[in-house]
Amino acid sequence: MTQLADPSGRATMEVPAPSGRGDADEALAVRTDGLTKRFGTQVAVDSLDLRVPRGSVYGFLGPNGSGKTTTIRMLLGLVEPTAGSRSLLGLPMPQGATEALHRVGSLVEGPAFHPYLSGRANLVRLDAADLLAEPRTSGGRIDLALDRVGLRAAAGKRYRAYSLGMRQRLAIAAALLAPRDLLVLDEPTNGLDPQGTREVRNLIGALASDGTTVLVSSHLLSEVEQICTHLGVMREGRLVAQGTTGEVRGVGTVSVRVETGQPERAAEVLTRLGAASVATSPTGVRADAGDLDPEAVVAELVRAGVGVRGFALDRPSLEDLFVTLTGEGFDVSG
Amino acid sequence: MSAAEVSTGAARDAADRPPARGSDEGPRGAPARPAPHRLLSTRLLRSELRLIAGRRRNQAGLAVLAVVPIVMAVAVKMSTPGAGEGPDFLSSITSNGLFVPLAALGVEMGMFLPLAMSMLAGDAIAGEANIGTLRYLLTVPVGRTRLLLVKYASLCIAAFWGVTAVALPGAVVGVAIFGTGPLTTLSGSQIAFGAAVWRLLLVMLYLSAGLAALAAVGLFISTLTEQPIAAAIALMIFTIVSWILDSVPQLAWLHPWLVVDHWLAFGDLLRDPIGGGGEIGTGLALAAAYAVVFWTAAWARFAGKDITS
Numbered sequence: 001m002t003q004l005a006d007p008s009g010r011a012t013m014e015v016p017a018p019s020g021r022g023d024a025d026e027a028l029a030v031r032t033d034g035l036t037k038r039f040g041t042q043v044a045v046d047s048l049d050l051r052v053p054r055g056s057v058y059g060f061l062g063p064n065g066s067g068k069t070t071t072i073r074m075l076l077g078l079v080e081p082t083a084g085s086r087s088l089l090g091l092p093m094p095q096g097a098t099e100a101l102h103r104v105g106s107l108v109e110g111p112a113f114h115p116y117l118s119g120r121a122n123l124v125r126l127d128a129a130d131l132l133a134e135p136r137t138s139g140g141r142i143d144l145a146l147d148r149v150g151l152r153a154a155a156g157k158r159y160r161a162y163s164l165g166m167r168q169r170l171a172i173a174a175a176l177l178a179p180r181d182l183l184v185l186d187e188p189t190n191g192l193d194p195q196g197t198r199e200v201r202n203l204i205g206a207l208a209s210d211g212t213t214v215l216v217s218s219h220l221l222s223e224v225e226q227i228c229t230h231l232g233v234m235r236e237g238r239l240v241a242q243g244t245t246g247e248v249r250g251v252g253t254v255s256v257r258v259e260t261g262q263p264e265r266a267a268e269v270l271t272r273l274g275a276a277s278v279a280t281s282p283t284g285v286r287a288d289a290g291d292l293d294p295e296a297v298v299a300e301l302v303r304a305g306v307g308v309r310g311f312a313l314d315r316p317s318l319e320d321l322f323v324t325l326t327g328e329g330f331d332v333s334g
Numbered sequence: 335m336s337a338a339e340v341s342t343g344a345a346r347d348a349a350d351r352p353p354a355r356g357s358d359e360g361p362r363g364a365p366a367r368p369a370p371h372r373l374l375s376t377r378l379l380r381s382e383l384r385l386i387a388g389r390r391r392n393q394a395g396l397a398v399l400a401v402v403p404i405v406m407a408v409a410v411k412m413s414t415p416g417a418g419e420g421p422d423f424l425s426s427i428t429s430n431g432l433f434v435p436l437a438a439l440g441v442e443m444g445m446f447l448p449l450a451m452s453m454l455a456g457d458a459i460a461g462e463a464n465i466g467t468l469r470y471l472l473t474v475p476v477g478r479t480r481l482l483l484v485k486y487a488s489l490c491i492a493a494f495w496g497v498t499a500v501a502l503p504g505a506v507v508g509v510a511i512f513g514t515g516p517l518t519t520l521s522g523s524q525i526a527f528g529a530a531v532w533r534l535l536l537v538m539l540y541l542s543a544g545l546a547a548l549a550a551v552g553l554f555i556s557t558l559t560e561q562p563i564a565a566a567i568a569l570m571i572f573t574i575v576s577w578i579l580d581s582v583p584q585l586a587w588l589h590p591w592l593v594v595d596h597w598l599a600f601g602d603l604l605r606d607p608i609g610g611g612g613e614i615g616t617g618l619a620l621a622a623a624y625a626v627v628f629w630t631a632a633w634a635r636f637a638g639k640d641i642t643s
Contacts, residue, residue: 073469073640073641073642076469076472076473077472077473077475078469078472078473078640078641078642079640079641079642080638080640097475097477098475098477101473101474101475102474102475104473106470106473108469108470108473109466109469110466111466112465112466112467112469112470113465113467113470114385114465114467115465116388116389116390117385117388124381125381125385126470126471126474128377128378128380128381129377129378129381129471129474129476130474130475130476131375135375135377174470
């Protein structure tokens with residue numbers, strides 16, 4: 001199910017017919033239909049059709065103010081949508097909240113804990129709040145969660161003494177208190193050092209390979225690129241692209257790059273083969289790949305006597321794609 | 335066939351990413367693993383009480399509440415007032431130590447105990463919203479109705495703690511200084527020390543009920559804001575305005591509807607028979623009405639509120 005956008009960002013939808021509503025719900029960890037939220041006259045989220053398949057790592061991207069957090073708050077039942085429906089793990093929200101949310105670990109807009117309680121005491125409190133959590137296993141589960149984020153040694157310290165990175169880790173530990181089928185992580189690597197970022201990435205990978213679905217919003221595109229199987233891109237409250245990472249990345253054009261000492265001759269060959277937007281530089285040629293067969297291009301270049309030092313098909317970086325989809329610049333939308 | 339498998343014309347490089355795990359794994363137990371469904375658990379309430387009791391500010395507040403009767407007892411002992419002088423219970427203190435907590439409760443119900451209630455009620459919802467823990471409690475999930483019930487129960491228990499923090503040290507110090515003679519009731523009869531202790535306990539429960547009514551107002555205010563101090567101040571203003579209205583004779587028609595108006599009627603519990611003045615029942619009924627009305631208002635406000643903190 002993919003929605004593609006032309007570069008102007010106006011969404012053009014291409015939604016193949018779902019294979020029967022029941023099936024789709026079974027296979028989706030998160031599903032929203034026409035999810036809309038208006039604050040006064042401001043439309044924060046505009047008829048969102050989110051599809052997060054079970055078992056996927058779904059990268060939820062978008063500039064600040066594009067509606068990601070509002071969407072996440074609606075999914076978790078914190079904010080009531082103006083229109084549309086949402087379901088978590090096949091259970092409709094908010095009716096199925098008690099059952100669904102117990103199986104969902106979440107990190108929403110940064111960590112928040114009682115400052116004068118220790119990290120551990122904060123987790124004890126959250127576990128105590130869960131009617132479905134087994135009190136007898138509470139201690140063990142808390143230790144396990146603290147271990148997973150490497151916070152066991154500092155668990156007895158008051159939360160107010162924690163660094164930002166430790167706070168973030170504690171929030172992730174809270175999300176892991178019970179066995180979860182879905183993790184909703186809003187900017188999970190915020191405030192973490194490069195090492196911590198890597199650990200979180202590995203942790204998400206490990207959880208995902210256990211079968212947990214992960215919905216992760218992030219502005220650090222390189223991370224998302226490394227761990228996500230699916231992407232959804234928001235712009236001004238609308239979903240401008242959604243699908244597997246490959247599908248979404250395929251939206252950008254692929255270009256061929258030839259490194260050579262004879263750029264002019266290489267350019268001639270490429271033009272003859274029908275390549276568009278051929279551009280030469282002192283060290284080589286670049287052109288849109290279009291329908292070109294890369295193997296044929298290399299063979300043709302060599303036959304024409306062009307000394308090929310390097311040949312590559314360049315896909316646009318996720319960052320380029322992101323900018324294409326969401327618009328450039330630092331202005332916060334809306 | 336799942337949503338993840340639908341491809342587009344642009345998906346030619348789909349192979350350079352790992353395939354979607356969800357697409358070939360099949361549905362994973364949608365109808366939930368068997369979980370023990372508990373409708374009732376005291377864990378959250380106990381956690382609330384630990385939170386209230388563990389906070390330094392609250393401990394300091396309790397200490398302040400406890401100091402007042404001690405200061406009063408010592409002051410009376412040192413000044414040895416003449417018979418018949420001073421306010422109600424103060425003059426009786428020298429005859430029986432149990433009048434110390436009664437006198438102290440009379441003094442502290444005016445301002446100190448409502449202030450303590452205000453701080454706690456401010457913390458209840460607004461405090462959690464302010465530091466952001468509210469969103470994590472709600473996504474645990476804690477149902478909003480359940481959260482309000484637990485928060486209110488904890489405030490009611492805390493009200494009793496506050497009253498006890500005044501009464502217990504007052505009783506101990508009073509008995510130590512003035513002894514355990516028989517207690518003369520306001521009706522003039524004498525009751526034994528043991529019976530007097532029961533009367534004191536009844537007074538404590540009655541005043542706790544009064545404070546619990548105030549706490550319901552506070553809980554409602556707490557759902558209106560994300561600033562715990564603002565909520566606390568608002569409840570203090572509510573209390574002070576109530577006292578002011580209660581002191582204006584021209585507004586006598588309003589007085590029965592002011593929750594504070596009935597608080598000082600606790601003296602009726604020291605009559606023979608108990609509750610001789612007849613105001614105790616009215617006081618309790620009004621407190622219950624306040625609790626129901628304002629808890630419901632808090633629920634109406636909170637149940638559908640967008641949590642954006």
